[in-house]
Amino acid sequence: MELIQTKRLWAFPMTAWEIQQYITTSPNFGERYHLKPSIRPLDEDVIELFESGILPILQNTPDRDHIWYTVWCIVARASQKPIGDFCFYAPPQPEGWTEIGYGIYPEFQSQGYMTEFLGAVLEWCRQFPQLKSLKARTQPTNLSSNRLLERLGFQLTNEVVDGDILWEKWI
Helix, strand or coil: CCCEECCCEEEEECCHHHHHHHHCCCCCCCHHHCCCCCCCCCCHHHHHHHHHHHHHHHHCCCHHHHHHHCEEEEEECCCCEEEEEEEECCCCCCCCEEEEEEEECHHHCCCCHHHHHHHHHHHHHCCCCCCCEEEEEECCCCHHHHHHHHHCCCEEEEEEECCEEEEEEEC
């Protein structure tokens, strides 16, 4: 089982069944890991992305590629509660990059969790020689996420995708 770990956090790649439990806020979510219940406030557009984008792809993905197509659940070690999620949008492209997405539940924001976690993701990604950089999109008005990426060394590109600004970090 692949895990990404830090001092305060750990994350696991969810199975299709776990994603279904996650988006329906089922109390059974996380039973394999003995997680404690947590409020998972998911926006409708995130649920739509999971249901129409990630789940169909994941259900037809070989196990070896699972980590690139699924959602990773981020868990706080101290409480054993889910506090956010993270995903790669695809395996590394031939040019050596992949795009990431992330979110943290409101009650856990502004505590340095995502900075710590994405720092660990950057380290974890170094085990894949074909992966040269990570890209992330943010809304220009999402100052917290923009500062987070800047703090982690992502560079603002000149690209705009669907109204979002694009950042890139070479690893």
